[in-house]
Amino acid sequence: MADPILLVGAGQASASCAAKLRALGYDGPLVILGEEQAAPYQRPPLSKKYVSGELALERLFVRPLSWYAEEKIELRLGIRVAALHADAHEVTLDDGRRLRYRQLVLATGSRPRRLAPEIGGDLGGVFTVRNLADADAIAPELQAGRRLIVIGGGYIGLEAAAVAAQKGLAVTVIEMADRILQRVAAAPTSDFFRALHQAHNVAIREATGLAGLVGEGGRLTGVRLRDGTVLPADLAIVGIGILPNDELAREAGLAVDGGILVDAQCRTSAPDIFAAGDCANFLWGGVRTRLESVQNAIDQAEHAAGIIMGGSADYDPKPWFWSDQYDVKLQIAGLNRGYDSTVVRPGKRPQSQSVWYFRAGHFIAVDAMNEALAYALGKKAIEAGKSPDPAALADPNSDLKSLLA
Secondary structure (H helix, E strand, O other): OOOOEEEEOOOHHHHHHHHHHHHOOOOOOEEEEEOOOOOOEOOHHHHOHHHHOOOOHHHHEOOOHHHHHHOOEEEEEOOOEEEEEOOOOEEEEOOOOEEEOOEEEEOOOEEEOOOOHHHOOOOEOEEOOOOHHHHHHHHHHOOOOOEEEEEOOOHHHHHHHHHHHHOOOEEEEEOOOOOOOOOOOOHHHHHHHHHHHHHOOOEEEOOOOEEEEEEEOOEEEEEEEOOOOEEEOOEEEEOOOEEEOOHHHHHOOOOEOOOEEEOOOOEOOOOOEEEOOOOEEEEEOOEEEOOOOHHHHHHHHHHHHHHHOOOOOOOOOOOEEEEEEOOEEEEEEEOOOOOOEEEEEEOOOOOOEEEEEEEOOEEEEEEEEOOHHHHHHHHHHHHHOOOOOHHHHHOOOOOHHHHOO
């Protein structure tokens, strides 16, 4: 029997790569290896509708289980790849078995940064939100009247804060940087979401350093700030960023630097090994880049499948992202990296606006809060290489369609 194409990691990227391989005519053996017991599922809803109980487990799955059988895709779950042997075209599983491969796609994803045990990171009641087990552990803890401290004011933390506030918890967000969302958004977007959360009685504490967590009997009781203040807490959610799962590649001798290094065709430094999704670090716009998004996981994995099947095009993503908080839908088109100016365009209704990013006079990204038209037109303009006039853009009475035509 011919050696299979192995997909390591049973997430959105592997499911997308497998589907694309079949769509492109690959009819050979295809195996997905995943550490979790669950079939590939969507992760973004975990911190939103799933943890709140609005979304059933069945609706998380990327594909029904029957699809894998129909497409003759072998799904091996609850299995960890312990070692990769690039020269031998083999992997060793955690039970000692070895599997050969024809080509291999590393779609190992990422994991949340955690607080060190030395400062209380291992106390009961301290959570991260990354996988199904995390969300299942948090859900029963979200009880009205309890006190939640969210550590980190990024999108994951703010989404968790919104869910908890709506369930009646007393929520405080602490952020070490000068403002929430500082790493990913301009000040007007931070201002919008700060006001939104404060309107829902969430306390936002910015420029606030964390000294550690305190507990009793192994369970969290409070969060100690660097100024000595202790905030009482029944639970904490830590959202301080993610790390690429690149250890398997590193230990196998592949080139790794803040993720698995790949070329423009998603190839790693080893023959017949590709990488896609959160774990892949690729050159884009002259800068090494990891895009932490579902869109990139799907598109990059599908691109890798195309290369495996004989394609030669470079991967050129068109980034987009989203976040749901309360009744606000944030949609982001483009990547604001390196922006030097912004334009705020008021929305047509309450709790809506858009923030437009420019670099050297060129439009590069937009944050659209309850402004679907701004998002759609901004995305189209970025893909077409068009830049609206900033002054006209700032005028809420100007016609957005004509500005971006």
